[in-house]
Amino acid sequence: MSNMILLGTRKGTVIFDRIDSNWQPRPIMHAGIPVCYATRDPRDGTLWASLDHGHWGPKLSRSHDDGVTWEDVMSVKYPKDARYIVKYMPSPDFNPESPTAQPEYANATVYKIWNIAFGNAHQPGRLYAGTIPGGLFVSDDGGNTWELNRPLWNHHSRGGDLFAGDATTENRWY
Structure with a gap:
């Protein structure tokens, strides 16, 4: 069973961590930006978020440290x-x-x-x-x-x- 829940929402990227038998939310990442899709690469653990940014347009963001920090990647x-x-x-x-x-x-x-x-x-x-x-x-x-x-x-x-x-x-x- 996983110890993390990763969600893309209309308000940002939401991550919950399992601590003992409870789920604890982290501060929202990409706050205020709709996130169409969020997922974890099973090969190396990189987290990915597809952003629907109103000003800069669609972007991809990734995290190599389990969602602590995020970086935008080359635009599609x-x-x-x-x-x-x-x-x-x-x-x-x-x-x-x-x-x-x-x-x-x-x-x-x-x-x-x-x-x-x-x-x-x-x-x-x-x-x-x-x-x-x-x-x-x-x-x-x-x-x-x-x-x-x-x-x-x-x-x-x-x-x-x-x-x-x-x-x-x-x-x-x-």
């Missing part, structure tokens, strides 16, 4: 010219599968980091961050740098190549 950002399909333009005979359906695009910027996951024991620095709009970012250096998973981003079910032209490029998976 979409590459230049990344875009996503917001919706298909309605028409009287609307069918999103139709070759004449016209999608509406928006430039991709990270609105929220809603989930953090970890690689396996053989991938010590591997982290995953799920974002809104729907993207998956990967880090292989413990969160210091991030890269968009482009095959997933450009999958045909999302509209194909969303970095160039009219997003009708057919991707082929061999």
Whole structure:
């Protein structure tokens, strides 16, 4: 059984420690900042919090000392010219599968980091961050740098190549 409870709340990161048979709260970290997700890396014990900061935007924060101190890591950002399909333009005979359906695009910027996951024991620095709009970012250096998973981003079910032209490029998976 764990001796810590880690929570992400609308008011910050909350940690409870088990002391004897009771749970004792610590002072709130990231006070006043919504925390979308908080978790502990089972491989090395690093604590992670996904912040939804109103002024600086979405950020990731980590603690290497069980939540005593926290540091912000490199921001997760979409590459230049990344875009996503917001919706298909309605028409009287609307069918999103139709070759004449016209999608509406928006430039991709990270609105929220809603989930953090970890690689396996053989991938010590591997982290995953799920974002809104729907993207998956990967880090292989413990969160210091991030890269968009482009095959997933450009999958045909999302509209194909969303970095160039009219997003009708057919991707082929061999």
